[in-house]
Structure formats: structure tokens, C-alpha cells
Amino acid sequence: MPELRHDPIQKRWVIIASERGRRPEDFPKPEVERASAFCPFCEGNESKTPPEIAAIRHNGSGPNSRGWQVRVVPNKFPALRIEGDLDRKGVGIHDRMNGVGAHEVIIETPDHNLGLADMPVDHLEKVLWMYRERLVDLLRDFRFKYILIFKNCGAAAGASLSHPHTQIIATPVTPLTLAEELSSARDHYRHKERCIFCDVIEQELDAGDRIVLANNSYVVIAPYASRFPFELFLAPRHHQHSFAEISGGMLRELAITLKEVLLRIKKCLKDPPYNFLIHTIPNVKVTPKRTAYWDTIAVDYHWHIEIMPRLTRIAGFEWGTGFYINPTAPEEAAKYLREVEL
Amino acid sequence: MPELRHDPIQKRWVIIASERGRRPEDFPKPEVERASAFCPFCEGNESKTPPEIAAIRHNGSGPNSRGWQVRVVPNKFPALRIEGDLDRKGVGIHDRMNGVGAHEVIIETPDHNLGLADMPVDHLEKVLWMYRERLVDLLRDFRFKYILIFKNCGAAAGASLSHPHTQIIATPVTPLTLAEELSSARDHYRHKERCIFCDVIEQELDAGDRIVLANNSYVVIAPYASRFPFELFLAPRHHQHSFAEISGGMLRELAITLKEVLLRIKKCLKDPPYNFLIHTIPNVKVTPKRTAYWDTIAVDYHWHIEIMPRLTRIAGFEWGTGFYINPTAPEEAAKYLREVEL
Numbered sequence: 001m002p003e004l005r006h007d008p009i010q011k012r013w014v015i016i017a018s019e020r021g022r023r024p025e026d027f028p029k030p031e032v033e034r035a036s037a038f039c040p041f042c043e044g045n046e047s048k049t050p051p052e053i054a055a056i057r058h059n060g061s062g063p064n065s066r067g068w069q070v071r072v073v074p075n076k077f078p079a080l081r082i083e084g085d086l087d088r089k090g091v092g093i094h095d096r097m098n099g100v101g102a103h104e105v106i107i108e109t110p111d112h113n114l115g116l117a118d119m120p121v122d123h124l125e126k127v128l129w130m131y132r133e134r135l136v137d138l139l140r141d142f143r144f145k146y147i148l149i150f151k152n153c154g155a156a157a158g159a160s161l162s163h164p165h166t167q168i169i170a171t172p173v174t175p176l177t178l179a180e181e182l183s184s185a186r187d188h189y190r191h192k193e194r195c196i197f198c199d200v201i202e203q204e205l206d207a208g209d210r211i212v213l214a215n216n217s218y219v220v221i222a223p224y225a226s227r228f229p230f231e232l233f234l235a236p237r238h239h240q241h242s243f244a245e246i247s248g249g250m251l252r253e254l255a256i257t258l259k260e261v262l263l264r265i266k267k268c269l270k271d272p273p274y275n276f277l278i279h280t281i282p283n284v285k286v287t288p289k290r291t292a293y294w295d296t297i298a299v300d301y302h303w304h305i306e307i308m309p310r311l312t313r314i315a316g317f318e319w320g321t322g323f324y325i326n327p328t329a330p331e332e333a334a335k336y337l338r339e340v341e342l
Numbered sequence: 343m344p345e346l347r348h349d350p351i352q353k354r355w356v357i358i359a360s361e362r363g364r365r366p367e368d369f370p371k372p373e374v375e376r377a378s379a380f381c382p383f384c385e386g387n388e389s390k391t392p393p394e395i396a397a398i399r400h401n402g403s404g405p406n407s408r409g410w411q412v413r414v415v416p417n418k419f420p421a422l423r424i425e426g427d428l429d430r431k432g433v434g435i436h437d438r439m440n441g442v443g444a445h446e447v448i449i450e451t452p453d454h455n456l457g458l459a460d461m462p463v464d465h466l467e468k469v470l471w472m473y474r475e476r477l478v479d480l481l482r483d484f485r486f487k488y489i490l491i492f493k494n495c496g497a498a499a500g501a502s503l504s505h506p507h508t509q510i511i512a513t514p515v516t517p518l519t520l521a522e523e524l525s526s527a528r529d530h531y532r533h534k535e536r537c538i539f540c541d542v543i544e545q546e547l548d549a550g551d552r553i554v555l556a557n558n559s560y561v562v563i564a565p566y567a568s569r570f571p572f573e574l575f576l577a578p579r580h581h582q583h584s585f586a587e588i589s590g591g592m593l594r595e596l597a598i599t600l601k602e603v604l605l606r607i608k609k610c611l612k613d614p615p616y617n618f619l620i621h622t623i624p625n626v627k628v629t630p631k632r633t634a635y636w637d638t639i640a641v642d643y644h645w646h647i648e649i650m651p652r653l654t655r656i657a658g659f660e661w662g663t664g665f666y667i668n669p670t671a672p673e674e675a676a677k678y679l680r681e682v683e684l
Contacts, residue, residue, distance in 0.1 A: 007567035009526045009538055010519065014567040015667045022571055022669040024610050024678050027653040079667045092545045093538070094566045150659050158657025169659070176664030177352060184351045196351055196435070203434045224436045225349035225356040227661075229364055268366050275658020306662050311369040314656060315500025316617020317492050317511070319569075320648050322518030325357045325421045327364040336366050 002099025013173050017079045041163035043110035049073040056126050070130045071107045078103035102170040112163050117262035125255035135244050139283050144170035146282045154273025157310045174282045189300040197302030209331045217253035220261050222330035229311050229328035235304035243280040243303045264340045273310040344441025355515050359421045383505035385452035391415040412472045413449045420445035444512040454505050459604035467597035477586050481625050486512035488624045496615025499652045516624045531642040539644030551673045559595035562603050564672035571653050571670035577646035585622040585645045606682045615652040
């Protein structure tokens with residue numbers, strides 16, 4: 001059983017995934033599979049993954065067979081396990097709990113080489129629809145405090161398989177960065193009765209020089225205090241606190257927007273490795289006993305997507321300090337991305 | 343002039359090092375210099391670095407000439423600049439200040455291929471002595487709120503030159519991770535009148551299974567909530583809040599301890615890339631106007647060194663959440679490291 005452990009000094013939770021138990025001789029692992037290697041995510045290899053959780057299929061094909069467009073399976077080497085109770089307890093000054101959670105993979109397409117930037121908008125919309133489906137479904141399990149949807153694309157971004165896929169991890173605690181964002185949003189709302197994200201979006205639209213694109217539904221910004229070169233922030237222009245509540249129309253608009261921004265990144269930076277994550281509210285329907293203060297203010301939050309091309313190596317300096325050195329001003333990054341010819 | 347920018351939502355400072363201005367075509371840069379490449383840190387090439395700030399020399403050799411053992415120079419491409427005022431101001435909802443600070447390089451040895459783990463204890467002691475010298479000197483500049491001493495060893499750990507060197511960055515704000523640690527230490531002390539680090543060290547010595555080594559002066563622990571496989575924490579056994587106050591005898595003991603632990607890492611993990619950082623108190627003598635709350639409690643802090651072998655790739659998941667997945671339990675890591683034959 002994986003374990004969650006809490007550091008009382010840096011206030012962070014860590015998953016000790018002992019079942020993935022890595023010994024000294026297991027490092028470093030191969031960066032990514034060879035081009036010729038067998039791919040368990042390709043069509044026809046459905047039996048090589050754990051049984052599917054959900055899929056979008058045509059022609060009435062049955063589960064775990066050919067004929068799917070988007071397919072969701074449990075991660076074969078999960079960081080967290082779906083079975084069991086949390087079993088929180090203290091270990092002296094530390095805290096631990098069982099590694100209860102979920103770890104799923106959304107296989108975005110049967111086509112091994114079709115990235116999100118290149119797929120038709122109709123198909124990308126199906127992928128995003130599946131994000132929402134899985135989020136809504138996992139939110140029903142009140143043991144899960146937070147549901148993370150994230151994508152690692154390219155070996156340098158942490159992907160171990162190159163077939164296009166997204167991961168979902170449901171955790172029994174709200175991650176630190178999210179807790180910080182929720183707390184900032186709460187403080188701002190308490191003082192000003194406005195959403196802090198709405199304020200930032202408004203300010204950026206006024207300034208203009210960090211805007212990569214803006215349409216009626218979404219805005220994409222190179223954040224004023226970007227940690228990484230070409231880091232981006234994508235958010236709905238109209239306040240909405242949860243990705244789970246996105247409408248069908250807004251999903252369609254998101255597919256159009258996300259495709260454009262990923263295409264701009266791809267062309268501008270020569271198809272770089274990248275990560276993105278959806279930041280949304282925690283699972284607010286948890287039992288009162290397990291409800292932390294920020295759950296009560298989750299409606300003040302504003303969901304968004306963080307997109308991070310992986311262009312620089314992160315050194316110990318950043319890990320040990322939470323301080324970032326970014327060699328490209330966000331105004332410059334936005335300008336380069338705006339000027340890409342699509 | 344580089345700029346510091348503050349994100350009001352995630353509460354972090356970022357250095358926008360515009361003078362390093364990287365355009366899309368500048369990524370990715372070469373991983374590390376070729377073996378045959380010219381090295382500005384080698385003996386005889388003193389004129390290829392900015393003029394030296396300090397050096398340990400024998401034979402009465404003059405500055406910027408041959409004959410040094412340890413040499414300190416300004417970073418040729420500094421993230422922060424020594425000249426100027428902070429000039430703090432708001433930019434709408436954001437904050438900015440000038441990128442005032444210092445960025446120095448400690449060249450650890452004239453020998454291009456002599457790593458810290460392999461150098462004689464006498465020489466390593468000189469390197470550590472220079473760490474303390476530079477720290478004490480930089481603390482005299484009250485514009486600097488925090489002095490970071492850190493080392494990137496190997497391309498995967500962020501080093502762009504392979505010649506053994508350590509970096510020092512003096513920043514006009516206390517980095518987030520340090521502020522969090524200082525705040526935890528303050529809270530703990532206020533409630534219990536004990537140092538939280540002393541408590542953790544005591545608990546770990548009692549448990550024993552995460553201890554890598556312990557002598558009369560220092561203890562090296564694989565932390566209970568380790569973020570990374572084989573991450574280590576090295577601290578003095580007796581309470582001391584600042585690395586600037588380390589005695590000559592304790593510097594010698596530190597050289598012995600650090601050499602042993604780096605040698606264990608090298609042998610156990612086949613000479614992996616690694617980072618280490620010294621965490622010490624912020625510059626407490628800043629003017630009252632600039633003194634944040636944690637400065638008053640800095641004496642409750644306990645300096646230590648974080649050592650992070652770079653064995654796994656960090657994905658967007660970790661960046662976007664502050665949540666870590668570690669595939670090697672710290673009890674296992676400590677056991678492997680203890681069992682290394684030196």
C-alpha cells in the first residue's frame with residue numbers, strides 16, 4: 001500500500017509509492033520507449049492495459065476491444081490505490097495516511113502519433129469531455145479531496161510512454177499549491193468581494209502585452225510572474241469555479257482555444273516537451289470532519305489551466321527555495337507566441 | 343536590470359532575468375560543454391572570468407593569476423545585479439522590485455575533474471571555509487535579505503559547466519520555502535519552547551531506520567517525508583541557527599561528514615547528478631522597515647543542508663501541485679547508503 005507522509009516543517013505531503021519500490025540499480029530508467037517498442041495504448045492492444053473504466057466508442061464496439069476514440073484505464077503502476085480507508089495517524093512529529101486514491105490514464109486517441117495540437121477540434125472536444133466525465137465521477141468518492149488532471153508530453157516532461165495520454169490522480173489531501181491559491185482567493189474575496197483571478201484577467205486584458213490570445217470565452221496569458229519561459233495561464237473569461245461545471249458549449253470553445261495555443265507553442269518552440277494541469281476546486285462535498293477551511297470558499301475560486309513548455313532544466317536552487325529564475329520575460333514570450341503564423 | 347516579480351495568488355517571487363533574454367530559438371541550449379571545450383574555471387584561464395572577489399592562494403600569488411586553491415568570482419551571467427536600489431512598487435495587483443542582489447561562483451579547485459566526494463578533507467574544509475567567508479561578507483549588505491549557497495553537479499542537475507563549483511545568490515526577499523520553514527520553526531517554538539529541527543533529529547535518532555550516518559557533530563537523515571529518492575538532510579546535532587556562526591572545528595567535522603555522505607551517494611548510485619543547498623537564517627540585521635515577522639524568530643531556526651540526487655524526472659504534476667511522488671521509501675534509501683563499503 002502506498003503511503004502519504006507529511007513534513008511538519010515544509011508543510012507538504014509526499015506519496016511514498018513503495019510498490020513502485022526503486023532500488024539504486026533501477027536509476028536512471030530508460031528515458032522513453034524506443035520507436036519500435038510495443039505500445040500498450042495503441043488500438044488492438046486493449047488486453048495489455050488493466051480493464052477500461054470508460055471509453056468513447058463507435059459502431060457499438062464492446063469494452064476492451066477495438067473501435068474506441070478515447071479510452072480510460074487505471075494506471076498499471078498507480079501512485080495511489082483505490083481500495084481501503086485513509087487511516088490517518090501521527091508518527092511522532094510527522095503524519096501519515098494510507099495511499100488511498102485513484103490513478104487513471106486517458107488515452108487521447110488510438111493514433112500513436114497524433115498530438116493534441118494536431119488532432120481535429122471535434123476529437124479534442126471528446127478528450128476534454130472525457131476529462132469532465134472522469135472528474136465528475138471521481139468527485140462522487142468523498143475519500144478524495146482533490147482530483148488532478150495533468151498531461152506530461154515528451155520524455156523531458158516526465159512522460160514514459162509517447163502515445164498521447166493524460167493522467168488523473170485523485171488524492172486524499174489538497175495539494176499545497178492549490179491550498180495556497182484557494183487561500184489567496186479567499187482572502188482577496190473577503191477584503192474586496194471580487195475574484196482574484198477575475199481581477200488578474202481584467203488587468204492583463206487592459207495591459208495587453210502579456211495576452212497570447214483572447215476570444216469570447218477564454219483568455220491565454222503569459223503570467224506577470226512566470227516561473228518558466230513561455231509558461232501560460234488559460235482561463236475562462238467569465239467566472240466559473242469548477243471545471244466539473246463547464247457546459248458543452250464551453251467545452252467546444254475550450255477545444256478550439258487549447259488547440260490554437262498548443263499549435264502556437266509547437267510552431268514557436270519547435271514541438272517542445274510540455275506539461276499542463278487543470279487547477280479546479282477541491283471536492284467540497286467531503287464530510288464536515290474532513291473539511292478544511294478552504295473548502296468553504298471554493299466558490300471564490302476560478303478554474304484554469306497551467307501550461308509549461310519544458311525548455312530549461314530546473315536545478316536544486318528552485319527545489320530548495322521555491323524561487324525561480326526565468327530567462328524570458330513574459331511580455332516577450334507572449335509577443336513571440338502571438339506572432340506565430342498558423 | 344533583472345526584475346523581481348511577485349505573484350499575488352501563489353505568493354511566490356520570480357526573477358525575470360531579462361538580460362539573459364532567451365528567444366524561442368535559444369532553447370534548448372547544449373546540455374553541458376564538450377569534454378574538449380575551453381574551461382574558464384581551470385587554472386591559467388583566470389583572465390576569462392570577471393575579476394576575483396576572494397581566493398585561497400599559496401606562494402603569495404597575486405589575484406587573477408595562477409596559484410589558487412579555491413577562487414570566488416562574480417557569475418558572468420548573473421541572475422541578479424549588485425548595483426542599485428530595490429525600488430519596490432506595485433503593478434496593479436502585482437509587485438515588482440529591481441533585481442538587486444549578488445550572484446557569485448566559488449570555484450572549488452583548480453582541478454577540472456576533482457569532485458567534492460574525492461577531494462582530500464583538508465581541501466574540502468577550505469571550500470566550506472570559503473562558503474562561510476562569502477556568507478559573512480554578503481550579510482553585511484542589508485539590501486540582501488537572504489543568502490543562498492547551492493551546488494548543481496552534473497548537467498541533469500542544472501550545471502552548465504562541469505568544473506567543480508558552487509553558486510551563491512543573495513536575494514532581496516526571503517524565498518518561499520525558507521519563509522515556510524522559518525514560520526514552522528517559530529510556531530513550534532512558541533507552543534513548545536523547543537526547536538522543531540532538534541525534535542525531528544531526536545526522533546530520527548531514536549527510530550534509527552532513516553539515519554545514514556551520525557557522528558558527534560552531525561547527523562545525516564533520509565527525511566520521513568522525502569520528496570525525492572535518496573534525498574538527504576544533514577544538520578549539526580547541537581542547535582545552531584546560522585551557518586555563519588559555525589566554528590573552525592565544526593567546519594572540519596562538516597568536511598569529514600560531507601565527504602563521507604557524498605562518497606556514499608557516489609558509490610551507491612553510480613555517481614549521479616545532484617544538488618545541495620544550505621538552509622540558514624535570513625539576514626536578521628535588516629532595517630526595521632524591511633523586517634518581516636520571521637526575522638524576529640530566526641534564532642529558533644536550525645541550519646542544515648538539503649542534498650538531492652537527481653534520479654527521477656520531475657513532471658508538471660509536481661510543479662503544479664507541490665505534491666511529490668517518491669518511488670523509494672527513505673528507510674530503504676538510508677539502508678542502501680549505510681551498507682555502501684567505503
